[in-house]
Amino acid sequence: MQARIAVGGIEHETCGIAADSAELASTPLAEFEGKTRRGVELEGLGQANTIVDGFVKGVRECGLQLVPLMWVDAITGGPASRATFETVTSELLARLRQALPVDGVLLSLHGSFAADGIDDADGAILAAVRVLVGRECPVMAVHDLHCNLPAKWPRPPMF
Numbered sequence: 001m002q003a004r005i006a007v008g009g010i011e012h013e014t015c016g017i018a019a020d021s022a023e024l025a026s027t028p029l030a031e032f033e034g035k036t037r038r039g040v041e042l043e044g045l046g047q048a049n050t051i052v053d054g055f056v057k058g059v060r061e062c063g064l065q066l067v068p069l070m071w072v073d074a075i076t077g078g079p080a081s082r083a084t085f086e087t088v089t090s091e092l093l094a095r096l097r098q099a100l101p102v103d104g105v106l107l108s109l110h111g112s113f114a115a116d117g118i119d120d121a122d123g124a125i126l127a128a129v130r131v132l133v134g135r136e137c138p139v140m141a142v143h144d145l146h147c148n149l150p151a152k153w154p155r156p157p158m159f
C-alpha cells in the first residue's frame, strides 16, 4: 500500500516593523483567501520553483500517494488578526483531520508568521498538526532562510 503524504502550507512573512504603515499594519483575510489553493487544486502542481511544487513532485517521484490539503501564500505584511489566523488554520486542520490516517505531513510555513496574540503562529500550526497526527507520524516543515526558530520549540521527534 502506498504511503499517504499530506501536503499543504500556510505562508505568511509577518513584518513587525511595518506597524507604522497603515496599509501593512495588519494582513487581512482577503490576502490569504485570494491566494489559497485547496485539495485537488494542489494535484496540478509540481512544475514551478516553489516549496509546495517540490513537495508534490517529490511525493510523486517517490511513488507515494499525494494527500493534498491546502496552500495559502499571503503577501508580506503586518500580523494577521486572531480571526484570520483561526480561519486559515482551522481549514488546514479540518482538511488534515478529514484525510487521516496519513503516513507523513509536509508543510510549507514561512517561519515568521504572527497573529494578534500569537507571536509564533507557525509553531501553533505545527503543534496543532502534531496533536492530530500523533507522535509517530513524521511532520516536516520548510521555512524561509530568515525565519524565527523559537528556543521553546520542541525538537525532533516532537515536530
Ligand SMILES: [Zn+2]
Pocket (backbone or CB within 6 Å): 013, 110, 144, 145, 146
Ligand atoms: Zn521570507
